Amino acid sequence: MDTNMTTQPPNKPKRRTYSAEFKELLNRPEIVGDSTLQENTTMKTRNYTPEMKERAVRMLIEAKDDYPSTWSAIKAIAPKIGCTPETLRSWHKKHIDKTIPAKIQAQSQAEHIKELERENRELKQANEIIKKAAAFFAQAELDRKPK
Numbered sequence: 001m002d003t004n005m006t007t008q009p010p011n012k013p014k015r016r017t018y019s020a021e022f023k024e025l026l027n028r029p030e031i032v033g034d035s036t037l038q039e040n041t042t043m044k045t046r047n048y049t050p051e052m053k054e055r056a057v058r059m060l061i062e063a064k065d066d067y068p069s070t071w072s073a074i075k076a077i078a079p080k081i082g083c084t085p086e087t088l089r090s091w092h093k094k095h096i097d098k099t100i101p102a103k104i105q106a107q108s109q110a111e112h113i114k115e116l117e118r119e120n121r122e123l124k125q126a127n128e129i130i131k132k133a134a135a136f137f138a139q140a141e142l143d144r145k146p147k
Contacts, residue, residue: 048083056081056088057095 048056060070060077067073071085074092078085096105 046083048087052081053091054095056083057091060088060092 056077059081060073063077064070064073067076070092071089074088075085078088081088
């Protein structure tokens with residue numbers, strides 16, 4: 001067995017070390033603030049249990065109606081559970097993909113497109129009516145005799 005290879009115990013989080021090139025990019029005088037990286041600086045990745053993920057998604061689904069958008073709900077809930085908003089968004093997307101079959105999702109999207117097309121037609125008709133009314137009243141104003 002090679003003694004140069006080191007392995008981490010399975011229960012320790014994975015660590016990523018920064019390359020010297022990356023450290024050199026950050027250690028520049030024109031960068032404002034603390035741009036120094038220590039030699040032992042590492043990024044930790046956190047492993048979440050499936051129960052934690054399910055709980056977070058449930059929290060999001062329950063609170064989603066209290067916010068103007070799903071993303072704003074995600075941004076509000078993610079710090080409470082200790083993850084990034086992008087992580088919570090990906091858990092939510094996986095949950096939706098898993099619970100709602102793709103056929104139903106596609107059907108729902110098709111219905112939404114039909115609804116938008118119908119609304120678009122109605123708005124175009126209303127716009128035409130307004131244009132005709134404006135032209136009618138403009139002509140009536142021109143035809144009116146001055147006092």
